[in-house]
Amino acid sequence: MPTVELRKDEAIKIFGPAAINIASGAVEVLGKKFNTNDKFIVHKTRSYIVVALTDSKLDVNLGSEASIQAVEEDDPYHEWVSIANEILSKGYRRIMILGGVDYGKSSFSTLLSNKALDNNLDPALIDADVGQADIGPPGFISMSYPTQQVIWMRMLKPFKLRFIGDIKPQHHIGLIIDKLKELINTAEKDHRKPIIIDTDGWIGDSYALMYKYRLVEEVKPDATIVIGEEYWEFFDKLSLLGTNIYKVKAPRIRKQRSREERRALRSDKYREFLVDSQIIKVSLKNVLITNMPLFMGKPISLDSLNVSPLEKVLYAAKTPDKLYLVLSEPVKLQGFDELKTRFNVQKIRTLISGFEKNLYVAIVDKNGDEYPGQVLKIDFRNETIHVRSKYRVEPSIIRFSHIRLTEEYTENILE
Structure with a gap:
């Protein structure tokens, strides 16, 4: 098992599957802190940037096809952290995350939730992706009330579930929006803040843009995060609705899941709930x-x-x-x-x-x-x-x- 030594503020990117033990020191992953003797798992479909908070040593057990890489100079992770902190400092209640498939929407949502908990806030995290559901089972949109920091939304338990009955959103836009608004209203009645809405990755055609525009129009988020430079120009006009647009870069090198891996993740979720x-x-x-x-x-x-x-x-x-x-x-x-x-x-x-x-x-x-x-x-x-x-x-x-x-x-x- 190799040992990786990190200086304070040094960062590495770990591609799973891997098991990490903090032999000494302290590190941070998506805003969650790990101290000496803490452990975490990097699933085979995931990758994480690990930032050393102090001089640290990590025992790393790498599985097949796993790797450890240096963080590219243009990686946007530190920009993500800065934007997350800025969003929380503004006191926004409703925050929506848009972006393509495997662009980091769920990771940014998790980072934002973890930072909110750090700030003694009571976030609600809504998973509005019916196909690649992380919190609830496939075919549902789901909402969690996180009380502990996590590095993967799949670690959260659902507080409320709303059934869509399909793993594709295309034919259920009105239903998804209605159910999403139900969950938001519940979170607001429960005085949760911020309410973080992680959307699906359907964004690359005209009908998808119509859907996302309608989402923003009806949900009325205070802030809308658009991940991926190629999508920024399509959402500028949404500021006319009163939402604050944050343009966020997607990592250039990131874990991209195959269709088979996506199917396997859905199967795991069905098993979990059935x-x-x-x-x-x-x-x-x-x-x-x-x-x-x-x-x-x-x-x-x-x-x-x-x-x-x-x-x-x-x-x-x-x-x-x-x-x-x-x-x-x-x-x-x-x-x-x-x-x-x-x-x-x-x-x-x-x-x-x-x-x-x-x-x-x-x-x-x-x-x-x-x-x-x-x-x-x-x-x-x-x-x-x-x-x-x-x-x-x-x-x-x-x-x-x-x-x-x-x-x-x-x-x-x-x-």
Whole structure:
């Protein structure tokens, strides 16, 4: 295990995976101080600048593909620290961070949160990235009330979760903004300050710019941090909305995650929130199921279908334009062709029992709090839904998504 010696104010950049022990002295990572005998881990998808606060010795255990590098002269880390200190000195309440994928948004958010705690403030940190969620599970936006400094947002526990039901924001802009404003309002009622909003990395096309403009317009941050020189010119006009724009450079040399690494990080988060869950059984009569038209239509008496073999039909429901049938197995029903006319619908949708297995859902309790869950099965004969979740709550609403999780907790996105 190599030992690295650092003079006071000297800095190095460590690319993971690596395990660090402070043999002597004191160092700082993203505003968090580590003293003699303290330890920290650099995940394989992460890199950190380590700044010596005193003359220090570090025992460094490097994993495969890990490395220690000198900090480039043009690295913006010290500028980040200066801007973070300036932002906190201004007393801003709402702070939004914008930037591209792997540009350092989460690291800057963590730095800002750590500095706020250093200043005896009570920050709220909102993770608004549904795809690469750090605080909560994928498909949610989440908020934490940090009480201790961390070097990775994934170390924080969520205080509130809000379900979006997708790992891409493109089709859910209005919902994300509404849920984000809910979390901000909660944080303000709880007298949290500053409220740090870490956004997703979708920024490189016209629709993304429209989304980010709308975010700033509706959330009304006091300060907006734009990370990445190539994006600065696109956000200058946002100052007309009254937000203070801070232009921040992205590190030129930084850890960039592959698609496989991103998928693995999401799988880890699904596991964190779903493994070793309890099973919750709820009567379909006692819970509202949304985002699934089958359960939003009017139930139809099976006898009124006049099809055979009728025993293969488990459930039927009608919406204004469709008739939904749940079958125990694939089968051709006699009388099927007459159903459109009889029930005055444009289409008939048939589902085979088991279609619901492993669908990713949110369980909403009577207070409106939302928690991750996974459907195990729906017993149509006994009209019960079986969901697993780590959270012991009585569901009043179950919100479905188009995400089906495999046994390895990877996603299959349904059409």
